[in-house]
Amino acid sequence: MLDANIKNQLKTYLERITQPIEIVAALDDGEKSREMKALLGDVAEQSNLITVTDASGEAVRKPSFALKRKGEDARVRFAGLPMGHEFPSLILALLQVGGHPPKVDQELIEQIRAIEGTFEFETYISLSCHNCPDVVQALNLMSVINPNIRHTMIDGALFQDEVNERQVMAVPTVFLNGEHFGQGRMELAEIVAKIDSAAGARAAEKIAAKDEFDVLVVGGGPAGAAAAIYAARKGIRTGIVAERFGGQVMDTLAIENFISVKATDGPKLAMALEEHVREYGVDIMNLQRAAAVIPGERIEVRLENGTSLKARSVIIATGARWREMNVPGEKEYRGKGVAYCPHCDGPLFKGKRVAVIGGGNSGVEAAIDLAGVVAHVTLLEFADSLRADAVLQKKLSSLPNVTVVTNAQTTEVTGDVKVNGLIYKDRKSGESYRVELEGIFVQIGLLPNTDFMKDTVERTKFGEIVVDAHGRTSVPGVFAAGDCTTVPYKQIVIAMGEGAKASLSAFDHLIREPVEA
The missing domain is CATH 3.40.30.80 (Glutaredoxin)
Incomplete structure (x- = not known):
């Protein structure tokens, strides 16, 4: 064996x-x-x-x-x-x-x-x-x-x-x-x-007793980890509040474009990030979700557990999550046929009919992977053509059990106890069509995790935090980095660089503050 x-x-x-x-x-x-x-x-x-x-x-x-x-x-x-x-x-x-x-x-x-x-x-x-x-x-x-x-x-x-x-x-x-x-x-x-x-109450009690931080990072992905390391290396009191240390990287299967590392996967990289951060004595507060950031002479970060932390500067690095279709039936049938990870959940649909929503690289890659497992894949793309790389489109077109539908706007997920189909509208003709199937894989991009910042800093209409070349937001002392910001190209290596830059900017901000008596 x-x-x-x-x-x-x-x-x-x-x-x-x-x-x-x-x-x-x-x-x-x-x-x-x-x-x-x-x-x-x-x-x-x-x-x-x-x-x-x-x-x-x-x-x-x-x-x-x-x-x-x-x-x-x-x-x-x-x-x-x-x-x-x-x-x-x-x-x-x-x-x-x-x-x-x-x-x-x-x-x-x-x-x-x-x-x-x-x-x-x-x-x-x-x-x-x-x-x-x-x-x-x-x-x-x-x-x-x-x-x-x-x-x-x-x-x-x-x-x-x-x-x-x-x-x-x-x-x-x-x-x-x-x-x-x-x-x-x-x-x-x-x-x-x-x-x-009693675990939540104990954690909240510990957090409430913590002293003020010089730099408090909100988010534990690549950007947050880099920011924490760069801050801690300056010898200042540094903390991380993370809903899940590792962030979206934990859901990434293969990483082959992280410079100097030929191949790795998300969980391995996340583990290495956490080990590196811990080497510098950073105070990691995991499984804690930020509810609000209150600007002031000392910035307050309120957590959903009801406690608060104070810091002289804050770096927001909360990343992004899978974008949802926001159509009737999606939430009701999540985990009952609606899925977001073809690598994880694909084998459960062996021999069944599925749809992939999205014609970018992620969607086409998902359709190619699923085609080797399921009976049939219907790929629905909102635009009039696929957006994936040419090499992926060529591979997709060679598969006999894949149907591509463009100009397709998904309008509803249907089911009884679990998914049994979807309805889409042809954006050219306006007519609606139903596809009978057992699974739907949503691959339509990312949404920044910044809802808790909507009344604090300037954001774009897409929810991205607006930052300048130094990672500064519209609020003094509040910085941001990574996929939650306006920085283009949501890549791990870019997020790390942006986290380091925001941290250096935060340190520069701190040393320019008036010295307290």
Whole structure:
């Protein structure tokens, strides 16, 4: 199952385990069970502390396997083969069940350990989803730390009957004790906060007690991280308030234009950004959303949790989010057929009919990817021609199961319990048409996350914060950088440069302030 190179790497990792691990397998006569048996055999060969036992008589999903310490109940289970993006989840689970300490803040570990109650988590994933591993790994870790928590990873492509019965149409989708718990990317701290009812109050109390910052960055993406690093290097008190550290980069699959790094992916880059920021002692306040910025001699940043922070200067780097169609049915069927990530959710629509909204590079790339999985793709473009690069259009035109419709304005998403079609208007003739389908992937660009700034600084009609060449906004002491601003070309490398520039401008602003008595 595993080649020699991977086996050697796995053996090196498994040398770190200190406690015996039992892998309990539940298999049937199918091909996937045979593959799982081979995989588990390869794993067990790499460590004399790992044994495989058979539990095929148990009434559990098959094929699946559980990891457990000797003498303890199994709390981590994989239903399906954890390969592709999920192979690191298997390695981490082996290490953690085997006693290797996780790289997690000790305070968070103690918080997980203290959670009371019974929690049975189930996470539906696809092996091509780059957001799923973070959720799987977080819940596995929680299960290792707290004996009251159990978690099962479920490959949605392998357990299609469950996916259909539970109407899972986006991954990752998490159920807790049989009820829908969450969908999409979630960090460990975010999951813990959702089941630890007192976590929000404790976080708010800590924030309220913080001293004034010299530079407070709002946003934890590439622009925000760069701004924080440049400020901290000046030796001034620096903080970051981030709704989700990493920002939209966390949802980016392949990054091949970040200069000096030939190829990486969003989660890896986001992790590197956070590690770099932490090296400078920046105060990171994650999972906190800004509600308003109040200018003054000391700028106040109000958070949605009801607390406030004060700073001598503020840098807004809140990035952007996927633009929505804003038509009837879109919100109602989000996660029930309306999706925004073809890489993550595409495998759930295998053999079905889908539409892609948008004819730019993102839309055409999505249509090309989906065409290899689904039965048919209908690509709808508002303009009279596609806007994607010529090489992408050529590839798209070669695919037999793709239909391109231009001058198409989507007017409604239809469905019963889930999506069953859409209606669009031909912008030339004015006539409306209905397309029967099971999934809709929206790829029509980005919208800046600046609603909380609408009464504070000058913005364009598109919501972008107007900045000058130094990253200055219309309010003294308030700077902005990255995708939330008027700077053209929304690229990671540009956002980082703009973040650094805004930070240097903020420092220049601070040193020119009158010295307090």
